[in-house]
Amino acid sequence: MKRIFFTLIVSVSLLFLTSSAESIDNLYLIGVVKKISHNKVTVNVKSNVCRGKKDFNISPHIKIKLEEGDFIRFQINSSTCKEKNLKILKIMKIHKPRMEK
Numbered sequence: 001m002k003r004i005f006f007t008l009i010v011s012v013s014l015l016f017l018t019s020s021a022e023s024i025d026n027l028y029l030i031g032v033v034k035k036i037s038h039n040k041v042t043v044n045v046k047s048n049v050c051r052g053k054k055d056f057n058i059s060p061h062i063k064i065k066l067e068e069g070d071f072i073r074f075q076i077n078s079s080t081c082k083e084k085n086l087k088i089l090k091i092m093k094i095h096k097p098r099m100e101k
Contacts, residue, residue: 025079026089033070041066041088043074050081057087064091071095 029050035042039058045051056076058066066072075090 026075026077027079027081028073028075028092030071030073033066033068033072036066036068043072045081054081054086057085059087059089062088062091064094066091066094067096069097071097 027047027049029043029045029047031043031045031047031054033041034044034053039060040055041058042053042055044053071094072091073093074088075092077087077089
């Protein structure tokens, strides 16, 4: 009985440690949309960890209509901006540019 209990505890612990070691933190960024073409967008990122103009693919499940000049807060599929093929997974908020009178 002790052997079964010990095996169960070790198995669950290894499963938990393996799944947490493979997890990826996704960055949350803010920026201004500079260019949109098909499923790609160029954003002038204002967040310090990823500052500058960056190109992102847009996940197909995002249904929000972006326009040039929009100020957005978004999540990408990486913990760094140094990777290629970065993808916007989620857009949390959009601020439309104010129209001058």
